Amino acid sequence: MSDGPRSNESRKLKPSKLRPADVVSVGSSGLRTRKMRTALSALGITIGIAAMVGVLGISESSRADLQAQIEALGTNLLSVQPSGGFGGGDGTLPEESVAKVSRIGPVERVADVVEMEQTILRNDVVNPNETGGLSVMAADLDLLATLNGDVSTGVWLDEAKASVPTVVLGSVAAERLAVTEVDQGPMVYIGGEWFAVVGILAPFPLAPDLDRAALIGKPIAASMFEAELNPSIIVLRTRAGSIDQVRSVLGPTVDPQSPDEVSISRPSELLEAQDATESAFTNLFLGLGAVSLLVGGVGIANVMVIAVIERRNEIGLRRALGATRAHIRRQFLTESLILSVIGGLAGVVLGALVTAGYSTAQGWQVVVPPLAIIGGLASAVIIGAIAGLYPAMRAARLAPTEALRAT
């Protein structure tokens, strides 16, 4: 037999080839014929991704809300109080400290309140010991402006009202005293005297102590109760950027003899701490999401192993039709990827819906971080690839004769 070119060897042997579009249709054919199983096996991934997207979305929405709150309240607020440590004084600051603080250059606004010994009662017949945790304070007229506060009903004190028996209630105090409006001229009983309620304040997120206080003017406090007007709390606003400078000189300014007995705090830091606490919970839930993703991945791997066993004949047929081992491997890998991406997409949608629902219910703006969406889909792809790898290699290694054996 001649080894030379043959007359009818016109047929060139081209390598087997599977077009990219066919890879997708071949890879999805098994899923299309088993829709229920496809849905159930994608569900694990869906739950995992939804949990992660939801947790990230909700925490991001809540953080955005908190940031908006902090932004609105300002981070340039400082509050000065006597520190209540050992050998702490009588719980007040020197009387002239407000004036001194106001002379610090970058301080824009300053106000103080004086804690009173008197108690506030709803009327003269209730038990005087049941104060409900409320306190009475004599306030600077500048207090509301310094705190960026607002009245929810009525008016804030002015110079006239400050020297007559009128009172403005903090939001919690008003609630506990069952005062909801000021039009009817409700009266409360402070230190044995009747005071007219002229306003109710909106809550102060930066100064929750004031929510539980009844605020009266300093002149009436001095004339009616003969109170000494040493400040209990001084609040001040600095120019943006100068807060650390101001903070460092506040102690010596307020109390030159014992600057250590002055405690200075930045209320916005409290909200930020709250934010940090929430992110600890976020990490916990993210961990739970990761675990369910892992379980979902194992589920997909399991289903794929079963599919390879069930579809031995199909694998054999495809090999007989000219599929290479690589084609078979690609088919099952594609199938596993499609499965996990379906799960991932559904999970992202579900997670976004959960975020939208919860945030809307909380009155927050809805934030679904793009990173959560991208990360969710990327982890779905990675999980699909890992879960499909072993079953796909098993399918590819299956000998055609073995695969074609009748089941």
Add this chain to the structure above:
Amino acid sequence: MTKASPATIAQLTSTPALELIDIVKEYPGTPPVRALDGVSLRVEDGELAAIVGPSGSGKSTMLHVMGTLDRPTTGQLRIDGRNVSEFGDRRLSAVRSQLIGFVFQQFFLIDGMSALDNVANGLLYAGLPTAKRRVAAAEALIKVGLAHRLGHFPNQLSGGERQRVAIARAIVHDPAIVLADEPTGNLDSAASEAIMELLHGLHQAGSTILVITHDRELASSLPRQISVRDGRIETDTSPSHSNDAGSGWPAGKSAPGHTASSQLLNRANDE
């Protein structure tokens, strides 16, 4: 060479569709099981032949080796003139995708696909675009008499019709040889007869078909029978063995440009 008889020249110069040269297939074990014990066989282009033998005779192993689904332990396998014995997985897959068509006893159709797409799968790994695959598939289905069943799914077809779809899939890429493994094994006698008629018809039109069967009666209806027992060829009614050039030559040989005789002429003219 000039003095040789025409039949001999045909054997020397034409390319057989399939050629096995001293094929041995052993399965590991102690002692090893020798499923094929030195099989040599030549199937010419355009032949219709049966490999017949009882179960355990080695005919299934022979089918697997001829179809490049399994490798021989020793010996040479040539398909359409190519020595494929040394081919790796990728080139063997290419051989299957372009040179061999398989017909199985169990049809092996994919349930979720129409007859048309099942047949088009025969060209899937040739890298043709879907539209071209479907055109060729429709032509093949018309050839096997299923023009009215293109969009039907396997579960809407009778057994005979399913096997027709499988045959269409086996010929859609115009292979050098069609290997049919017990093609009537799952069919009733009427459907079996129709399938054999179809194979004869395809043979008339020029296809090279090898039917593997245990059914001596079915085998005897084909122009050539190769009887296998214990891994060896027992008898072969081939013209190359009987030296009777007339009886075994298939009628399809007369198709122009595609036959051993015309190749012989070309070859003779070249020389």
